[in-house]
Amino acid sequence: MKLKSMDISATASASTLVFDALRKAIIEGQLEEGEPLRQDEIARLFNTSRIPVREAISRLQEQGLVKTQRYKGAIVAGLSPQETEEIFDLRALVEPEIVRSAVPKMSKDQLALAREKCAAFSASTDPATWGDLNREFHEALYGASDLKFFQEIADNAIDRVERQIRAQLVMSNGMERAGREHFGILEACEKGDAELAARLTKEHIQGAKKSLLAHLPVG
Amino acid sequence: MKLKSMDISATASASTLVFDALRKAIIEGQLEEGEPLRQDEIARLFNTSRIPVREAISRLQEQGLVKTQRYKGAIVAGLSPQETEEIFDLRALVEPEIVRSAVPKMSKDQLALAREKCAAFSASTDPATWGDLNREFHEALYGASDLKFFQEIADNAIDRVERQIRAQLVMSNGMERAGREHFGILEACEKGDAELAARLTKEHIQGAKKSLLAHLPVG
DNA sequence: ATAACCCAAATTGGATCCAATATTCAATAT
């Protein structure tokens, strides 16, 4: 009998590793907005040449996470208040559709996972983990949806405002409100009420946007 | 007095040139779905090395226009009927919002341009130009909107289904219907009726989707 | 002292070369 072919190694290419690491560093705020990305420095950090670094940077640019200028290099992209607002509007348009399509397809296991993530988020007292836990809850909710392009867009939109989301969570009662709203969305999913879940998701995002804009320079 | 530094040349980088050329070739259907992109061959075509080609391909992959496999290279990405349907659903969600936001901001000149593009589309008898003219009309409509992320998404979505759009236009009465609907949308814009323009845009996209799916293998 | 200028250092863009992997096809065993 023949053995099943299984990719033991599954080693990603160097450019992908660099891409993932830089993306993570940017959305987590370890690299500040406007900070230049020096190819040579990054290459040394990852023990590679500049070739994979350049490929990673060009992909990051395509995702809007960095901006590059010819012969001047790449810097971490930032968002104006208007741009931030637009991204939240985009999320408020797209993500309710993802939830609506996901609700009728959620399995017991997926609901259990979502409930677990919801609880973990509400229980966490370490601000450093809030961003990840928030995202894990939303991903658990969206996982049952088969709208993969919608999810791509939501993922990228969240990437771009991840820093603002984290700021919003630590703000005033941001964490408490998010926890409450998550629970409401989860309950709607458990009841199988796709319309309600979609509406609450939209309100959740719009609420986050409002509370964020209220604390922004221009408003 | 010193001269202002102005980029006379404004020469784009080789990777950008390759990227633009490949993107154009893919969405226009000159490169067929599934066709492999050989780095060496493309490099020779553009008189460059493979480095800029690889950068271009990685950006195309990020946009979903090609798929790559490690050590196997890139092929032109295709869409299943389900994926095509999802992209049209995404367009039907996003593009009406762009039009809605654009209507109150349209200048006389922009309206005149849109009318011109609308007429050019309806008047054209050369199927090879229909895709471009269709796109130019929509871009003229969307131009006044300041929702740049929404437009990025619409542009990419249209890129991915450009081949299907072209097919839809040459199908049965696709061209005639599109011309009529374009005119309706334009009239709503000229009246300043943003709601109507948005609704007609949504129906325009949903109609194109339906007529496309009706002629697709699976349906 | 200040502004214009010029040259060296830093940085990016691209070309060439080498390594790793996949593919093809002929040779061989069953």
Next chain:
DNA sequence: ATATTGAATATTGGATCCAATTTGGGTTAT
């Protein structure tokens, strides 16, 4: 005849080197 093996070829991934451009500091003229 068919399946398997293995070497030759093709192709991609990455490293190193060179060219083009920007940047920063020192020099000089006013």
